[in-house]
Amino acid sequence: MSPSALRPAPLPAGPAPDAAQPAALRARLASHIQRRGALAVLVLMVAIASATSDTFPTWSNISSILGNNAFVWLLALGMTFVILTGGIDLSVGSLYALGGVLGAYGAHTGGTWLAIVLPLAVGAVWGSVQGLLVSRAGMAPFIVTLAGLLGARGLLQALTDEGATTYLVPPGSAFRHLGAGTWTPVLIVVALFALGALLLTRTRFGATVTALGGNENAATLMGLPVARTKVLVYVLSATLAATAGALGSARLGSGVTTIGVGYELTAIASVVIGGTLLTGGSGSIGGTASGVLVLAVIHNLIDHYFSQYGSAFTDTVNGAFLAVVVLAQTLLSRTRQTD
């Protein structure tokens, strides 16, 4: 409270009379670990795997980790925004599959442009309906998007005559280039994550998303566009999911109808591992990026070391790891409160 001369912000915690230094320091450390924990785990895992395995650090292995998974990570990108507002989007797995079929259908009937525009448009419409139901009708996000999950899956079945018809992306189509190789998918996804990070941290929309999850009542009273923002995060999430599906179909060469089951849960897990609070209000795109990579590396390692036990083992380890991470987060946030 000293009338010191004007200094440029930020001031180091300074002579703040309202918090004892050690407690504040510990709280900051805890919040730091919570935010960067996934990154630390990722680095640690990669280091150990590289040291102990000959095959892990090879280019073919790394490119398979990245190239085969990259598009699915977009679900986690959209999910991050939804969870930050305190919501949840269960429909993304189904929309991923729907987007794939629509992309293949578009490429099959109308060429590359239709293959891109059709899934985008359907995703956006689907998301806005879900968003409107959540924000205007005041329905619970869980229920709305669960209905979305079932509905999108049903629409998919109808489009493909219950899986009997498979739309193929024509072999010569330019659309295929979008999903080919390792670099194109990775670059697309990295670019979208970077845009997402910019959107979250450097725009008013992003600030509103975080504020909304932190204290919706306050956000309303501050005059922030709460309803609009809620609709937009569901639009964003659904659009990203459908786009990811379309890009996936470009990679696979066809719209696979059985794909995407349970992807929404993997996306939620990645977001949570990445340090975003499931209750909303705190989190980052960088964290989610670390989260998806952590899960991908775990998958890869388990496939590598424990493949003889079958894929059931993968899910069990996955689940256990998620539980550990969430537990650690809970403990950390408790430290923050009591300190």
Added chain:
Amino acid sequence: MVQQDPAPRSDWIVEVAGVDKSFAGVHALRGVDFRLRPGEVHALIGENGAGKSTLIKVMTGVYRPDAGRIRFAGEDRAFRNPLEAQAAGISTIYQEVNLVPLMSVARNLCLGREPRRFGLVDVRAMNRLAAEALKRYGVDVDVTRPLGSLGLGAQQMVALARAVQIDARVVVMDEPTSSLEPREVETLFSVIRDLKRQGIAVVYVSHRLDELYAICDRVTVMRDGAVVHTGEMAGLERLRLISLMLGREMSTVRAKGATAFGGEHERREGVPALRATGLTVRHRVHGVDVDIHRGEVVGLGGLLGAGRSETAKAITGALATDGGAVEVEGTELARRSPAAAIKAGVVMLAEDRKTEGILPNLSVRENISLALLPRLARAGVVSQAKQDEVVRFFMERLRIKASGPDQKVSDLSGGNQQKVLLARWLCLDPKVLLLDEPTRGIDVGAKAEVQALIDELAEQGLGVLLISSDLEELIEGSDRIVVLKDGRAVGHLEGDDVSEQAVLDTLATADPADGAEPTGDDAQASEDAGSAVRAEAAVPTEATEATEPTEPTEAVGDEHPQDRSRSAGHAVTKEEPR
């Protein structure tokens, strides 16, 4: 009664005329007129439920009036939402800090109007702006820290800075000082004076009469949804103000004192209803002894952090103790837990009714009968008729104002919620009632009713332990007072010694360090993991206890913004122990 205002019409910045507003058939506002001049500080007072908050919300676009009109700067305006009101220049600081605790201070200050460069938020400019703005209000903190890591006072200052930053012409402050330290109140006042000089009108809502007289120019008194008085603040007698708010005759107020407590109770000799000896909680309570006889009210006095709530919680077993015994009517409690205490007839009304007591979504009936259900049940089945009988009896007896036993408890006023909680414990037919700040955060009228109830209960033979930061309440309510300081009992006041002066003298002169050091107190490790964490953080020096915002002693209540309304009387708790 309504004074004629000499200013011509066009001089009003806000004019509310004949506004009606009702919720589900209940009139919250009836024909309310309220006018505000530029550059004046206008007190808006009334009991809880008088309609102040509703009036504010109508003015700021949160609610829309059913009838009447609102003129702003001479034009008819009907704000559809808070954003429109803000854009027009009305900004509001709500009673409960309405900011986002997880976001940074700077973010909170700038939400919705961040400085931008090339379409993106300019984080650096935002942080600089925020730091500069806050420094003007005497808050010198790292603006990149999450808001929640600041003390409540500092948070309130951030809310204030936010409100003033938009080019406000009217600033509405709803109980802005309820979480501020005296020093911060001074800062607030200087900010208000500054606003005044700039011609900004301030609507100031507060229960603290001292503050109103210190800063306000004019006053509007509301009662039951209507305006009962408007006029200059100066020259309005304090007693008259109170009687206007309460709707009682001044003579009654004068004769009966400020609280509703009667005289002393007859002390019943014999085995005390409750005897606690050598209560010890690591770092917080050091060997406190308390006796409570049937029919008496024993006060626990002391400053913030003296260990009053902890003592009460240690008695019930809600706080794990490291030593000490509790006897109820001569029988020592073997097991120490709230359930065991309740079984033995010792119940406690917790300090923070919102987080530790009320189940907001349940009905009055359910809230009252909750703890009683095991006793009403026969073979696991609860008799509805018996439950109704009990609930109706207590609703009548405690004069709980509700539309019926099925009304949701969250719809009731604070005072009535407190009565519901009291009923919950009373229907267990307890021997000893521990009351932790029973009248905090409830309006003047309900306060008096609760006080009268406490009196009545003691007369009927209940032993009562009363914890209150309101010194007046403590003195008038208690037959005896045990004064705590730094977790030790430093004084026992009885009879004529029960006076404000005696309590203050005891606090000023007693040095708890002189007392015998309880054995093994600090050596004993707490088994409770939670208290171990807290004990680590609890630096047992006086200075930190008074300033540390997250100090988990009595300041715990301050972590819950909804429970910040300190007693309107003496700000005992605000003084730093020396």
